[in-house]
Amino acid sequence: MFSFFKKQQATKVTVAxxxxxxxxxxxxxxxxxxxxxxLAMPHDCKVGSCGTCRFxxxxxxxxxxxxxxxxxxxxxxSQGYRLACQxxxxxxxxIALDAPLSRQQAVEHYTATIVATPRLCPDIINLVVELxxxxxxxxGQYADLTAPGIAEPRSYSFAFAPEAGEATRLExxxxxxxxxxxxxxxxxxxxxxxxxxLSGPYGQFRLKDSAAPMLCLAGGSGxxxxxxxxxxxxxxGASRPVTLLYGARTRQHLYCLNEIEALRRAWNxxxxxxxxxxxxxxxxxxxxxxxxxxxxxxxxxxxxxxEAYLCGPPAMIDAAEAQLVRHSLLPELIAADxxxxxxxxx
Numbered sequence: 001m002f003s004f005f006k007k008q009q010a011t012k013v014t015v016a017x018x019x020x021x022x023x024x025x026x027x028x029x030x031x032x033x034x035x036x037x038x039l040a041m042p043h044d045c046k047v048g049s050c051g052t053c054r055f056x057x058x059x060x061x062x063x064x065x066x067x068x069x070x071x072x073x074x075x076x077x078s079q080g081y082r083l084a085c086q087x088x089x090x091x092x093x094x095i096a097l098d099a100p101l102s103r104q105q106a107v108e109h110y111t112a113t114i115v116a117t118p119r120l121c122p123d124i125i126n127l128v129v130e131l132x133x134x135x136x137x138x139x140g141q142y143a144d145l146t147a148p149g150i151a152e153p154r155s156y157s158f159a160f161a162p163e164a165g166e167a168t169r170l171e172x173x174x175x176x177x178x179x180x181x182x183x184x185x186x187x188x189x190x191x192x193x194x195x196x197x198l199s200g201p202y203g204q205f206r207l208k209d210s211a212a213p214m215l216c217l218a219g220g221s222g223x224x225x226x227x228x229x230x231x232x233x234x235x236x237g238a239s240r241p242v243t244l245l246y247g248a249r250t251r252q253h254l255y256c257l258n259e260i261e262a263l264r265r266a267w268n269x270x271x272x273x274x275x276x277x278x279x280x281x282x283x284x285x286x287x288x289x290x291x292x293x294x295x296x297x298x299x300x301x302x303x304x305x306x307e308a309y310l311c312g313p314p315a316m317i318d319a320a321e322a323q324l325v326r327h328s329l330l331p332e333l334i335a336a337d338x339x340x341x342x343x344x345x346x
Contacts, residue, residue, distance in 0.1 A: 009026065010023040010024060010025045010026060011023065011024050011060075011089040011090070011091060011092050011093065012024075012092045012093075013030065013033070013089060013092070013093045013094075013095060014092075014093070014094045014095070015095055015096070015097060015101060016058055016094055016095065016096040016097075017096065018097075018100065018101055020039060020101055022034065022037045022039065024089045027088075028088075029065070029084065029085055029086065029087055029088060030055070030062075030084040030085075030087040030088075030089060030093075030095075031043060031046060031053050031083075031084035031085040031087075032085075034084065035107055035202055036106070036107045037106060038103050038104050038105060038106035038107070039101050039103065039104075040101060040102045040103065040104040040204055041053055041084055041097075041101065042099070042204060043084070043085060043203075043204075044205075044336055044337060044338045045085070045314070045338045045340050046085045046155070047085065047340055048065065048066050048068075048070065048071060048083055048085055048086045049071065049314060049338070049340065050071070050314070050338055051071040051072055051083065053083055053084040053085050054068075054072060054076065054081045054082065054083055054084070054098075055081065055082060055083075055084050055087075055095045055096065055097055056079065056080045056081050056082075056095060056096040056097070056098075057080045057081075057082050057087075057093065057095060058080070058093075058094040058095060058096050059092075059093060059094035060089065060090075060091045060092055060093035060094060061089075061090040061091045061093075062082065062087045062088060062089055062090055062093070063087075063088040063090055064082070064083075064086045064087060064088065065085075065086045065088065066086055067086075068081070068082045068083045068086060071083065104201075104204075105136055105137070105201060107199055107200060107201070107202065108135070108199070108200075109197065109198070109199045110131045110132055110133065110135060110197075110198045110199070111131070111132045111195055111196075111197065111198070112129035112130065112131055112132075112145070112170070112195065112196045112197070112198040113129060113130045113193065113194070113195050113196075114127065114128070114129055114191050114192055114193065114194045114195075114196065115128050115129060115130050115169070115192065116128035116192070117186070117191060117192065120173065120255040120256070121248075121252060121253045121254065121255040122252055122253060123175055123176045123253070124173055124174065124175045124176070124220070124221050124253075124255060125173075125174055125176075125186070125187070126159065126171055126172070126173060126174075127156070127171065127172045127173075127174045127186070128169065128170070128171050129169070129170050129172075129196065129198070130168060130169050131167075131168050131169070131170065131198065133168070134166045134167065134168050135166055135167065135168070135170070135200070135201070136162075136165050136166040136201070137158055137162065137165075137166070137167075137200065137201035138165075138201065138206050139158065139160075139161040139162075139206065139207065139225065139228035139229045139231065139232040140157070140158075140203065140204075140205040140206035140207065140225045140228060140229050140337070141157070141158060141200065141201040141202060141203040141204075141205065141206065141225075142155050142156055142157040142158065142200065142201070142202050142203050142205075142225070142337075143155070143156060143158065143170070143172075143198050143199065143200030143201060143202065144198065144199045144200060144202065145172070145182070145196050145197070145198055146196060146197040146198075146199075147182055147185055147186070147194075147196055148194070148195075148196075149185075150181050150182055150185060152181075153197075153199070154182040154183075155202070156172035156173070156174060156224075157172065157173075157203075157205075157224045157225035157228070157311075157337065158170060158171070158172065158201075158224070158225070158228055159171040159172055159173045159224035159225075159227060159228060160227070160228050160231060161228050161229075161231035161232040161235060170198075172224065173221040173223065173224040174186060174221065175220055175221040203337070205225060205309075205311070205335055205336070205337040206229065206335075207229045207232050207233055208307060208335070210240075210307055211239075211240055212240065212305060212306060212307045212333070213240055213241040213242070213243075213302070213305065213306045213307070214233075214240050214241070214242045214243070214306070214307055214308075214309060215242075215243050215245070215297075215300065215303070215306050215307070215308045215309070215324075216229075216230065216242065216243070216244045216245070216308075216309045216310075217244075217245045217246075217247075217293060217294070217297075217308070217309070217310045217311070217312070217316075217320050218244075218245070218246050218247070218293075218310075218311050218312055219246075219247040219248075219293055219311075219312030219313055219316045219339075220247070220248065220253075220312055220313070220339070221339065222311035222312030222313070222316075222337070222339050223246060223255070223256060223311075224311075225311050225337055226244070226309060226311050227256060227259065227260075227263075229309060230242070230244075230263055231263070234263060234266055234267065237268065238267075238268065238269070239268040239269045240269055241269045241270045241271070242267065242269070242270070242271045242272070243272045243274065243300065244260065244271070244272070244273045244274065245274050245276060245293050245294075245296055245297075246260075246273070246274070246275050246276065246293065247275075247276050247277075247278060247292065247293025247294075247312070247316065248275065248276075248277055248278070249277065249278055249279040249280075250277055250279055250280045250281075250284075251277065251280060251284065251286060254275055254277075260273050261273075274288075274289055274296055275288055275289065276288070276289040276290065276291060276292070276293040276295070276296065277289070277290055278290070278291060278292060278293075292316075292319070293312075293316065294316060294319045294320045294323055297320065297323045297324065297327070298323065298327070300327075303324060303327040303328065303329050304327070304328040304329060304330075306329060306333070307333050307334075307335070308320070308324055308329060308333060308334045308335065309335050310334065310335070310336040310337070311336070311337040311339065312338075312339055313338070313339055314338045314339075314340065317336045317338050321334055321336065
């Protein structure tokens with residue numbers, strides 16, 4: 001039967017000033033296509049809340065999953081800036097970026113079999129999967145996992161530094177979010193032997209080539225990429241002073257304490273670990289820090305010469321970034337990875 005409606009094919013996107021042209025398949029966002037092609041487009045969240053993946057629309061038309069005006073300032077919008085994670089090309093595009101693109105490992109698709117799910121604390125498990133072939137990634141990056149019957153993939157950071165840059169067995173720290181389709185499924189029954197679709201690697205959160213002191217701040221399962229980055233730094237023989245601030249609700253929610261202690265003992269420079277509890281019972285006998293994990297930042301010395309690595313809920317990272325900038329740390333010395341879930345998505 002003849003149809004008057006022409007099915008939309010892939011659109012072509014040209015990046016002005018660069019030898020980068022890519023095709024965006026129907027139904028994919030500009031950011032998804034760029035990452036799949038191994039183009040290191042900056043991004044922190046993929047859901048339109050951080051504003052990191054902004055680009056200037058020079059030619060062509062796009063649709064948006066949610067308006068860029070929710071995140072971008074009016075001046076940026078008037079100059080043609082939009083968000084790649086929300087942009088659905090409706091025609092061939094020409095775009096411009098504020099910084100040159102770099103190449104990273106192209107995203108590949110794998111079959112992952114769940115082989116272990118040990119509990120790390122009351123609401124976090126260590127999801128261990130075996131891949132059908134080795135996968136290369138950089139500590140700090142993440143993968144997308146898709147479970148049977150659940151359409152949307154979920155993003156989780158690799159929780160360790162791979163030997164020789166690749167691994168077949170992967171580990172992810174997964175926090176149970178009540179009402180979240182994936183984590184309700186994962187925590188709701190024994191899943192050993194179940195297969196998942198996995199794609200990756202994604203992300204630019206990683207160790208910088210520097211000798212500057214490191215301030216690492218993590219909340220909840222945001223500890224996973226921080227541990228991976230610290231493991232990598234140790235394997236490279238780093239002799240940088242480290243302060244690790246870790247926020248949890250109660251003592252029961254602290255985890256990886258033995259691994260952190262092993263890192264501290266093996267480190268070639270001062271390594272200070274400060275756990276901070278926000279909901280610990282007043283009469284529990286806990287003598288450590290209480291309150292918000294961002295509060296100890298104000299008591300740290302020489303922040304201006306420090307590199308910061310932040311990972312956890314968006315509100316925590318926003319507060320930490322604001323404090324660090326107030327204490328004279330340049331924004332380019334702050335690396336952040338915002339963990340979004342059902343409770344934190346805009």
